[in-house]
Amino acid sequence: MSGMTEIDRHRRPGPRIEEVARLAGVSKSTVSRVINDEPYVSTKARDAVHEAISHLRYSPNQAARTLAGSRASAIALVVSEQGSRVLGDPFFAGVLRGVHSELAGRHVQLLLMLSQPQDHDDLVAYLTGGHVDGALLVSLHGDDPLPRRLHELGLPVVVGGRPLGEASVPFVDSDNFTGGLEAARHLVSLGRGRIATVTGPRDMAAGQDRLSGWRRGLGEAQLPADLVAEADFTPESGASAMAALLDRAPDLDAVFVAADIIAVGALQVLHARGRRVPQDVAVVGFDDSLLASTATPPLTTVRQDVEQLGRTMTWRLLGALAGEDGLPPSLLLPTSLVRRASA
C-alpha cells in the first residue's frame, strides 16, 4: 500500500437519510425503500419522501450503500494493454462512447482501469474485492488468462473482441470474418487477380478472423491466398508490410489492409513507388475511421460499429448482473463495406 497518495479527509456536508426520514415523517427504512425503488411503499409515503429528498437536495452516500447492500453500482472497463496506447485509438474511444451511452440514466458508475502486466494480481484483487459489480474487458492479446480468472472468481465479465482460446467467457465482437470476406469479394468483383493482404496482429482474434475471411473470399474465386504480411496498428508497420509485399510480388493489383490506420502507411508506400490507387492497386481498409475519409485517395473500407460494440457489451453485462436469463453467451455484430475511391 505504499505510494498511496495522502488525501485529507473531513466529513462531507449535506443531509443524511435520517433527516430525510424526519422531514418526510417516516422511518429510515421507508426512505431506503423509496430510494431503491422497491414496491410495497404507499403512494403517500413515497411522495413525502420524494418531496423531502428534493427539498433537502439529498444524495445518498454511495459508500454506505455499497457497504450495507454489498452492491457497488459500478462496473469497470479494463483496458489490457502494455503501453496504454489503446487509449489513443478510435476503437477504444468508440467503445467508451457506447458504454457510456448505454449506462446513461442507470446510476451505474464507470471505473476505468488499465491492466498493467506487472500487477495483474492487484487488479484481480481489486476487481473481485467488491468495488465493482462486473467488468468489461477490451483489447486482450494472445491467450490472456484475465477473463477466465475473473470469471472463475465469480465476477461477471464481458469481453470486447473474441478472446483467443477462451470459450467459456461471454464476449461481443464485430463479425470480422464476414468483413474480410466482403473485402475480398469486392476486390474480386473489380476483376483483380493478384490480391494481397496486410493483416493485423496475429495474436488477436480480429487479426486472425479478418485474414480468414479474406482467405475464404480468394478461395471462392479460386485465387491463390499467398500474399500475406503482418502489421500492428501503426502506419509505420503498414508501410513496411506494403513494401515487403511489393518486393515479393511486383504484379499485385489489390490489397486488403486489416485496419485503416495500417492502410494509411500502405498508401504512402504505394504512392512513393509510383503505383496509382486504385488504377494500379486497389486498396480496401477496415474500421471506417476518420482516417479512411481523410486519406488520399479516400479509402474504401469495412465499417464496424464500435460504439454499438460498447453498447452491446454493456447491455450484456447489465443483463447478467440483473440475473436475467436467456442471454446469448456471445454476440457478433454485422460489418459492411463502405465504397470510396480507393477500390
Next chain:
Amino acid sequence: MSGMTEIDRHRRPGPRIEEVARLAGVSKSTVSRVINDEPYVSTKARDAVHEAISHLRYSPNQAARTLAGSRASAIALVVSEQGSRVLGDPFFAGVLRGVHSELAGRHVQLLLMLSQPQDHDDLVAYLTGGHVDGALLVSLHGDDPLPRRLHELGLPVVVGGRPLGEASVPFVDSDNFTGGLEAARHLVSLGRGRIATVTGPRDMAAGQDRLSGWRRGLGEAQLPADLVAEADFTPESGASAMAALLDRAPDLDAVFVAADIIAVGALQVLHARGRRVPQDVAVVGFDDSLLASTATPPLTTVRQDVEQLGRTMTWRLLGALAGEDGLPPSLLLPTSLVRRASA
C-alpha cells in the same frame, strides 16, 4: 432514483481485516495502520501484517474505508460535452492517458463521467456527495458554471483548458497564444504576405487564444489580420471555412488552421481548387495529431503535449487533495512548431 439497474447482491468472499489481525497476532487497529502506511507501527508488527495480508490475499473493502474514513480514494474525470463526441478525439485520449499514467501506483481510482446538460444537478450532487475526492474537468464550452459551482461547494477541482470568464478555479492549459504566435511568425518568415486563419470554436479559450497569437504575429510584421473564418473540430467545417476564405481573398498565400482535424478539411478544398500546398498556399495546423503526419502533404503544425496536460492536471489535483501549499494556481504548458511539408 427510478431507472436504476437492478444488480443482484451477495456477500463477497475473501478475508476481512479481522482475520488478518488474528493471523498476524495484532489488533484490527494495527492492521489498519499498516494498510494506510501510518507511522508508529513496530517493524515486527508491520512485517507480520504484510505477511498475513499476502498469505490471505487480503484486499480491503473500499466502501468500508470510504465510509469510515470519509475519503473516497477516487477522482472523477468529467467530460462536459453535448453529444459526448469528445470521447472520439485525440485530445481527450491524450488527456486520459496522462491522467492514467500520473495515477499509476497511487491507489486512486478514476471515475469517468459525462456531464449531460439536462442533469447538471445530478452530477453536482453526485460529485459533492462523497463519492470522489476531487474532479478534473475537460472540454468546457463558453462560460460554464460547473467549475465554479463545484469549487464553491468545497470540491477540489482542476480544469483542463482555460475556462472562459472564470478566474478563481485552478486550470492547466497549453500555451495556445504562443502556439498561434509561432505559427504566424513561421508563415511570415516564409515570405507570405496574405495570411488567413481558420479558428476553432470561439466559445472556447483554445480557439480565442490561438487566434490572439496569430493576430499578434501578423501585427509584429505589420500585416493585416482580417482574413478570419471559424470552424468547429470537424474536417467538414474546415472545408467550408477554407472555401469561404478563398472566395473572399483569392490571393491568400498562407493559412493557420487552429486544429489538424480542421486543417484536413481545408487541405481537401485547397486541392480541389487547384492550389498547391505549400507552393501556392502554405498551411500550418495545430495539435500534431496523427492526422498531421498522414495528411497530404504532411502538415506543419503546432505541437501541444496533451498527455502532459493530463498528467499535470492530475498532479495539481492530487497536490491540492494532499493539502500541499505553494501550488501554482494555474499552469501553462509550452507548445512548439513541428515542421513538415505543408509550410
Next chain:
DNA sequence: CTGAAAGCGCTTACAG
C-alpha cells in the same frame, strides 16, 4: 507503539 470501542450512513431481514 498498541488495542477496545464507537461510529461512518446506509440496507436488510424480522416482526408487526
Next chain:
DNA sequence: CTGAAAGCGCTTACAG
C-alpha cells in the same frame, strides 16, 4: 405497508 435493530467492514480518536 412500516419501523426498530442489527450489521456491512473499515477508521479514528481515546486511553494506555
